Amino acid sequence: MIQGIFGSEGQLFFELDLITNDGLNLPVDAMLDTGFTGFLAINKQDLDSLDWIYIGKERLRTAQGETKFSTYSGKILLDEQEYQIPVYAGDEITEILLGSKWLKILPLVANYQAGLLTLG
Structure with missing residues (x-):
């Protein structure tokens, strides 16, 4: 289980490692x-x-509409476990984003009042 932090506007941040080739x-x-x-x-x-x-390239729907993203095979370390995953790359992405697909395999606990944020 990894501890996260709440951003100043309520964002949920988690530390992970990107693993180079x-x-x-x-x-x-x-x-x-x-x-x-x-x-x-x-x-x-x-x-x-x-x-x-x-x-390759893949079309995804974003808040700005449908956009083509480059797709890469990437490796990350999250909650002390390595994952080989598809990674979407685009010029308009300003933050490294964890998507909701993680919530299908890792439980999320977010309690703003208690200051508790965990994934895994």
Whole structure:
């Protein structure tokens, strides 16, 4: 189980490690976005140092409408477990996003009043 933090506007942030193709772990804070139905979304510029394998393009619906995203096979470390997942990359993504697909395999507890935020 990993502890998260609440952002100043109620956002849910969790720390995870992006694992480069060379096996280097890069710790980052990712925001949970329940409107995003994938596992992970990242800005294209952040991909350069990861050297993840390109899979192709995929159309996804966002708040701004339908957009084409590049898809990569990425590896992350979350809650002390490695996951090989599809990662969506786009120029318009400003935060590293955890999507709602995680909620199908990991329980989320968010209690603002108690200051409790956990995933896993």
